[in-house]
Structures are given as C-alpha cells and as structure tokens.
Amino acid sequence: MLKVKIVRLDKQAILPVYATAHAAGMDISACLEAPVTLAPFSTALIPSGFAMEIPEGYEAQLRPRSGLALRSMISLPNSPATIDADYRGEVKVILVNYGKEPFTVSHGDRIAQMVVARVEQVHFEEVAELASTVRGEGGFGHTGMGRG
Numbered sequence: 001m002l003k004v005k006i007v008r009l010d011k012q013a014i015l016p017v018y019a020t021a022h023a024a025g026m027d028i029s030a031c032l033e034a035p036v037t038l039a040p041f042s043t044a045l046i047p048s049g050f051a052m053e054i055p056e057g058y059e060a061q062l063r064p065r066s067g068l069a070l071r072s073m074i075s076l077p078n079s080p081a082t083i084d085a086d087y088r089g090e091v092k093v094i095l096v097n098y099g100k101e102p103f104t105v106s107h108g109d110r111i112a113q114m115v116v117a118r119v120e121q122v123h124f125e126e127v128a129e130l131a132s133t134v135r136g137e138g139g140f141g142h143t144g145m146g147r148g
Helices: 066-072
Strands: 005-008 026-029 036-038 043-053 058-063 081-083 090-097 103-105 110-118
Touching (some): 036 043, 058 090, 081 090
Antiparallel strands (some): 005 043, 036 103, 058 081
16 A cells, blocks of 8 residues: 655645545545635635645546536546645645536535556657557547447
C-alpha cells in the first residue's frame, strides 16, 4: 500500500476517504466557512482544507462524482485534474455547474473523487518519420459511428 503524507490545513477539513472497500477513488469534501452557490454555467474554486506530499513517480487525479453529475450536472471542467508530486499547496477543486438551476456547495459536501496513480516521465527522441500502422493518421471518428 502506497503511503502519502497529508496535512490538515483547516481543523474542520475532512480528509480523503474510500467510501467502500474496493473503491478506486477517495471522496474529497468541501472545506468551507460559508456555502458557495454556483449559478448555471459558472465555476467556483472549492478548497479541501488539506495538502499532500505525493511520492515521486505518482500523481493524484481529481475526477467528478457520478451522482453529482447525474442529479445536478455538477462536474470538473478539467477532468481529470492532475496534482503533481512536487505540489505542496492546498488541494482545491474547480467545480462547474452545467445545469439549469443554481447549485449550493456546503462544508463537508463530497464534491470530487481522487485517484492516486503511477506516472512515467518520457524522453522524446526526434526522428525523421514514424513506423507505419494499419490505422495510420486516422482519428476523430474515422472508424465510423457503428453501434455494434
């Protein structure tokens, strides 16, 4: 099991927690002194009240919560958001309201989920050409819109 150091920046902060034994993501909760209301098609930066020390070779990814997306059209516009291993500031979540009604976030509301994953840094080797494949340069729906 990977160990990640965490600091509670606000005594009211709720630290990340797995909701079930086999959950891939940990719930991230809002750490607010007062509720924040997102108007339709607006964004807000919501603090979590904690900071982390992610080990080198890993990142934390912030992702939307499916229930918020389904019920209220609340999401993360930069999903997945990356928290790099060398970042030591407070974890904050950019929320967007894609819905038609205002949405209020209160202290303790679960607003996102976080997955910690291994990442590799790469070194690019500039070459004159790339190896060919059957697909080639086809992209952006080139295989059609089949449903089966």
